[in-house]
Amino acid sequence: MNSMNNRVPDLGYLNLANGPAILYQLTPAQLVEAAIKRNEGVLSDSGALAIDTGKFTGRSPKDRFIVDDHVTHDNVWWGSINFKFDGAKFNALYNKMAKYLAGKEIFVRDSCACANEKYHIDIRVITETAYQNLFVHHLFIRPEVVNPESRPEWTIIAAPGFMADPEKDGTRQPNFSIISFSKKTILIGGTGYTGEIKKAIFSVLNFVLPHDKQVLSMHCSANTGSKGDTAIFFGLSGTGKTTLSADPDRGLIGDDEHGWSDYTIFNFEGGCYAKCSGLTAEKEPQIFSAIKYGALLENVNFFPGTRRVNFNNIDKTENTRVAYPLSNVSNAVIPSIGASPKNIFFLTADAFGILPPISKLTPEQAMYHFISGYTAKIAGTETGITEPKATFSACFGEAFLPLHPVEYAKLLGKKIKDHQVNVWLVNTGWTGGAYGTGQRMKLAYTRAMITAAMNGVLDHVHYHQHPMFNMMIPLTCPNVPDEVLDPKNTWANAENYEDNANKLATAFVNNFEKYAAYSTAEIINAGPNTVLAV
Numbered sequence: 001m002n003s004m005n006n007r008v009p010d011l012g013y014l015n016l017a018n019g020p021a022i023l024y025q026l027t028p029a030q031l032v033e034a035a036i037k038r039n040e041g042v043l044s045d046s047g048a049l050a051i052d053t054g055k056f057t058g059r060s061p062k063d064r065f066i067v068d069d070h071v072t073h074d075n076v077w078w079g080s081i082n083f084k085f086d087g088a089k090f091n092a093l094y095n096k097m098a099k100y101l102a103g104k105e106i107f108v109r110d111s112c113a114c115a116n117e118k119y120h121i122d123i124r125v126i127t128e129t130a131y132q133n134l135f136v137h138h139l140f141i142r143p144e145v146v147n148p149e150s151r152p153e154w155t156i157i158a159a160p161g162f163m164a165d166p167e168k169d170g171t172r173q174p175n176f177s178i179i180s181f182s183k184k185t186i187l188i189g190g191t192g193y194t195g196e197i198k199k200a201i202f203s204v205l206n207f208v209l210p211h212d213k214q215v216l217s218m219h220c221s222a223n224t225g226s227k228g229d230t231a232i233f234f235g236l237s238g239t240g241k242t243t244l245s246a247d248p249d250r251g252l253i254g255d256d257e258h259g260w261s262d263y264t265i266f267n268f269e270g271g272c273y274a275k276c277s278g279l280t281a282e283k284e285p286q287i288f289s290a291i292k293y294g295a296l297l298e299n300v301n302f303f304p305g306t307r308r309v310n311f312n313n314i315d316k317t318e319n320t321r322v323a324y325p326l327s328n329v330s331n332a333v334i335p336s337i338g339a340s341p342k343n344i345f346f347l348t349a350d351a352f353g354i355l356p357p358i359s360k361l362t363p364e365q366a367m368y369h370f371i372s373g374y375t376a377k378i379a380g381t382e383t384g385i386t387e388p389k390a391t392f393s394a395c396f397g398e399a400f401l402p403l404h405p406v407e408y409a410k411l412l413g414k415k416i417k418d419h420q421v422n423v424w425l426v427n428t429g430w431t432g433g434a435y436g437t438g439q440r441m442k443l444a445y446t447r448a449m450i451t452a453a454m455n456g457v458l459d460h461v462h463y464h465q466h467p468m469f470n471m472m473i474p475l476t477c478p479n480v481p482d483e484v485l486d487p488k489n490t491w492a493n494a495e496n497y498e499d500n501a502n503k504l505a506t507a508f509v510n511n512f513e514k515y516a517a518y519s520t521a522e523i524i525n526a527g528p529n530t531v532l533a534v
């Protein structure tokens with residue numbers, strides 16, 4: 001197949017020029033057609049392209065490496081996620097990937113990130129498959145004009161069929177995502193999970209924006225009310241960022257990644273990547289109706305003998321997804337920029353049923369919870385998780401942070417104080433007991449609590465303090481039964497609740513030890529007591 005565009009970018013600078021048929025800047029319709037022809041996927045009855053990513057259906061917990069040999073970036077946080085990979089190994093792996101792609105049909109797309117033009121970065125993404133290119137079309141920002149001759153600032157090469165050989169290539173496993181800040185190049189191999197492409201650029205922006213531009217980068221969704229009142233929703237994967245930001249009464253700014261400059265917040269992306277396990281038109285109408293022609297469904301199943309998606313069938317993975325451009329959402333704000341937030345929600349899916357469904361945090365408690373980044377991982381995005389596990393992921397996104405978490409926390413703390421933002425902790429997880437005994441908080445209740453916080457109703461109700469975690473719990477909230485608001489009331493046995501609350505509080509305190517040296521006494525003291533306050 002020849003390129004359907006007249007001008008084809010010169011990829012000489014990448015050593016990829018020898019042979020590959022370059023399919024440049026194809027339209028979604030052309031990409032859908034190409035994907036079907038190449039047997040990458042089929043059309044669902046709503047016209048979405050349904051593909052399988054194969055073995056890897058989510059992010060792999062140990063896949064990220066950063067190359068930092070020409071050190072201008074001396075403060076990268078080398079932890080278990082950011083694993084130093086040397087420049088010579090990067091070059092060797094790069095050449096191996098180039099060889100692998102030589103002679104193959106490859107898809108090239110120029111796009112960009114950051115809705116605020118002041119922070120725009122141009123990105124060229126080269127993919128082995130048509131569907132990954134469609135993903136990039138949907139998720140990144142689509143520039144009005146592209147110039148194939150210009151060399152973009154960042155380049156991503158993503159080849160799912162290319163596996164590294166850990167022994168020879170120095171990776172930890174055959175699939176990998178490697179970011180070279182010095183070469184401004186990202187190599188992704190051995191995985192067809194499209195989320196890896198967007199999270200790679202997120203990781204880049206998590207360095208560049210705070211470090212070079214004093215802009216806070218955030219793993220959060222955002223929406224705005226009719227009076228321009230912005231709300232942002234931080235949370236780890238599966239805690240509800242996408243679901244709760246999709247609100248028919250508010251404009252959607254974005255579902256996952258944003259920056260906060262002096263007076264505005266802006267989306268990094270141009271689309272959404274929603275989980276679709278259990279999706280129904282009734283519960284999540286905005287997401288459901290965004291699945292139209294050209295949307296990209298990942299790892300879903302059809303009802304037998306049909307092309308109708310069975311969203312309840314999660315045999316391939318719990319992490320079924322759909323990617324679509326923001327323009328598929330009727331009330332999207334484009335360009336996706338909003339005022340500084342009035343309310344911040346920290347979403348946690350507490351599978352232990354301990355944290356209140358909504359509570360108000362002091363600025364110090366907000367810092368404590370932001371640095372802690374607690375959730376309970378349930379089977380989902382991350383490969384290998386099959387049962388709930390308490391997880392602390394700093395800033396609700398540790399896997400994507402090249403800087404020390406306290407750097408982001410400092411920026412957030414200043415902004416919360418400067419803009420007098422209300423901060424709420426929302427447990428979208430379990431109530432009435434832990435996973436297995438209790439049940440997931442009803443989405444309708446969570447939505448009602450968030451609405452009440454945003455429209456100021458919760459400023460005029462009475463509160464009581466959690467005896468162990470010390471946050472303030474409202475006694476009443478419209479459209480939510482009073483007994484749901486206090487988690488202890490929802491457990492069959494109050495003593496059992498207290499024992500388990502103590503265990504969770506202890507896990508918080510133990511986790512925070514590694515941050516104590518970087519925090520103030522006020523922040524440390526804003527953590528839970530490990531014995532019940534009387």
Ligand SMILES: Nc1ncnc2c1ncn2[C@@H]1O[C@H](COP(=O)(O)OP(=O)(O)O)[C@@H](O)[C@H]1O
Pocket residue numbers: 235236237238239240241242243244255274275276277278284428429440441442443444446
């Ligand atoms: N009370 C609740 N609040 C938010 N999401 C809920 C709730 N109960 C169930 N869910 C489900 O949990 C999932 C949250 O996923 P999503 O919004 O995509 O998370 P994220 O964007 O943070 O990764 C959705 O499938 C949603 O339907």
Ligand SMILES: C=C(OP(=O)(O)O)C(=O)O
Pocket residue numbers: 058059195196199235236237238241256273381
């Ligand atoms: C896409 C991902 O994140 P989220 O679930 O937050 O959208 C991911 O972690 O792979």
